[in-house]
Amino acid sequence: MLDPVPSPRTGLAVRCSRALLSPWSRLSLLLVVLASAAVTVVLYEPQRLLSAGWPPQVNGAAAVVLFALAYGLCTAAFVPRPILNLAAGALFGSQAGLAAAVAGTVLGAGIAFTLGRVLGQDALRPLLRGRWLKAADGQLSRHGFRSMLAVRLFPGVPFAAANYCAAVSRMGYLPFLLATGLGSVPNTAAYVVAGSEAASPTSPAFLLAMGFIVVSGLGAAVVAWCKRHRLRGR
Numbered sequence: 001m002l003d004p005v006p007s008p009r010t011g012l013a014v015r016c017s018r019a020l021l022s023p024w025s026r027l028s029l030l031l032v033v034l035a036s037a038a039v040t041v042v043l044y045e046p047q048r049l050l051s052a053g054w055p056p057q058v059n060g061a062a063a064v065v066l067f068a069l070a071y072g073l074c075t076a077a078f079v080p081r082p083i084l085n086l087a088a089g090a091l092f093g094s095q096a097g098l099a100a101a102v103a104g105t106v107l108g109a110g111i112a113f114t115l116g117r118v119l120g121q122d123a124l125r126p127l128l129r130g131r132w133l134k135a136a137d138g139q140l141s142r143h144g145f146r147s148m149l150a151v152r153l154f155p156g157v158p159f160a161a162a163n164y165c166a167a168v169s170r171m172g173y174l175p176f177l178l179a180t181g182l183g184s185v186p187n188t189a190a191y192v193v194a195g196s197e198a199a200s201p202t203s204p205a206f207l208l209a210m211g212f213i214v215v216s217g218l219g220a221a222v223v224a225w226c227k228r229h230r231l232r233g234r
Contacts, residue, residue: 030119037077064092064100071104076111078160082191089195094205097192102181105188109163109180116167144171145179152183156220187216 058066071084084104088097139147148171151162166176190212197206 026119030115033115033119034078041074041077041079064096067091068100068103068107071101072107072111075105075108075159076115081105081159081188085188085191086195086198089192090198092196094189094193094196097196098185098189101188101192102185105159105184106177106181109159110173110177112160112163113167113173113176116164120164120168140166140169140171144169145175147171148176148179149183152180153186154220154223155187155216156223186212190216 067088071088074084075081081101085097085101088101088104091097092100144166148162148166151157190209193205193209194213197203197209200206
């Protein structure tokens with residue numbers, strides 16, 4: 001029995017499906033999604049939470065959960081985490097604010113990782129030809145948890161860049177999310193405490209939190225400068 005000859009419409013549909021599902025088409029979709037998210041952030045200005053406060057009709061545990069969800073979406077859309085961490089502390093205090101901020105951090109990282117893995121990995125992996133890019137990919141692929149834990153503990157690495165680099169590598173979801181949750185606690189806690197104690201800038205908690213932020217930031221700058229100087233010397 002002869003196989004049926006595909007109709008021109010069927011062949012066109014197959015070709016269109018292949019084009020839409022190609023790696024570069026998915027990468028283009030990722031860029032469109034990220035650009036749209038960035039425009040939405042610019043229009044809605046989530047940083048107004050620091051001045052306007054949380055809507056009074058939403059309070060208690062529901063407010064903390066809703067803030068964590070909004071935090072995750074905002075970080076995936078490139079809103080700086082320090083602003084959100086300060087807002088979490090100012091709105092909910094140090095304990096509930098830290099829980100909301102860490103949960104939102106993990107959620108936002110998971111969203112970015114999923115987008116990068118599904119829409120960008122196939123197109124970007126063939127571009128990993130440089131020595132340093134291959135080294136970074138190998139480190140994340142073979143030693144995902146400890147590598148990502150070090151990245152999260154180091155405040156000089158941009159949050160979004162780390163998410164998408166991990167997504168392009170062969171790192172697994174579970175090590176990525178666990179390392180993100182654990183590694184983001186110290187720096188996140190410092191900003192949350194600073195936000196919760198902002199009304200008392202001379203309190204020991206506020207001074208300790210700000211001291212940690214300043215020292216860790218200076219340490220990150222020194223390490224980055226040393227690495228840059230070392231690379232220039234080679």
